[in-house]
Amino acid sequence: MTSFLDPFIAFVSAHAWLAYLTLFLAALLEAVPVVGSVVPGSTIILALSALIPGGELKLGWVLLAAALGAVLGDGSAYWIGHRQQREILNTWPLTNYPRVVEESESFFHRFGTWAVFFARFVPPIRAFVPVTAGALGMPPARFYAINIPAILVWAPAHVLPGVLAVSALHEYAGLPHHEHVGKHIWMLAVIGGAIMLSVTVWIYRRRSGGGVAAAKPRG
Numbered sequence: 225m226t227s228f229l230d231p232f233i234a235f236v237s238a239h240a241w242l243a244y245l246t247l248f249l250a251a252l253l254e255a256v257p258v259v260g261s262v263v264p265g266s267t268i269i270l271a272l273s274a275l276i277p278g279g280e281l282k283l284g285w286v287l288l289a290a291a292l293g294a295v296l297g298d299g300s301a302y303w304i305g306h307r308q309q310r311e312i313l314n315t316w317p318l319t320n321y322p323r324v325v326e327e328s329e330s331f332f333h334r335f336g337t338w339a340v341f342f343a344r345f346v347p348p349i350r351a352f353v354p355v356t357a358g359a360l361g362m363p364p365a366r367f368y369a370i371n372i373p374a375i376l377v378w379a380p381a382h383v384l385p386g387v388l389a390v391s392a393l394h395e396y397a398g399l400p401h402h403e404h405v406g407k408h409i410w411m412l413a414v415i416g417g418a419i420m421l422s423v424t425v426w427i428y429r430r431r432s433g434g435g436v437a438a439a440k441p442r443g
Contacts, residue, residue: 260351305358
């Protein structure tokens, strides 16, 4: 894995714009209904944040790319729901995931307007709440008044842990910057943690018979 990460870090250093584009697309696709349930957007953002302390990526541009992708993704999903109302919830491909749609509706009814804020931090509901908010008639001004602040909290929450962790490893653990050891440790930890979390969630949903894993088309 280390032999893969070193060329990857070197490539990002030479083509930073591709990394920013990847961050933008990861944040955008993570907000798309159904697609956002399988795209590991948070994992990509967390992993690439390790490249900020060494200068391969710039903190400001990483935050901007992630935030803009999330705003565009959430906003697009919301407007689709807002234009088609409840009809969108009974349209393919959402009809293939009735239980997740029901969970997002329940989440919205439980927390009201604040569901838009909390959903930013709760996958896979995050990919369904914006379209549900639009479908249930939430006014645009109210949606953006909650959604944009949520994203402004969500983006640093996904970027700064990597920056702080890698900086701490080099500063306090004495790991040399030029060998990228801190970056390797953080990236491998993020990828490993994401795999373990995905497997755990998959097993839980299989056993409970709920969510995306067990969702079946409506008859």
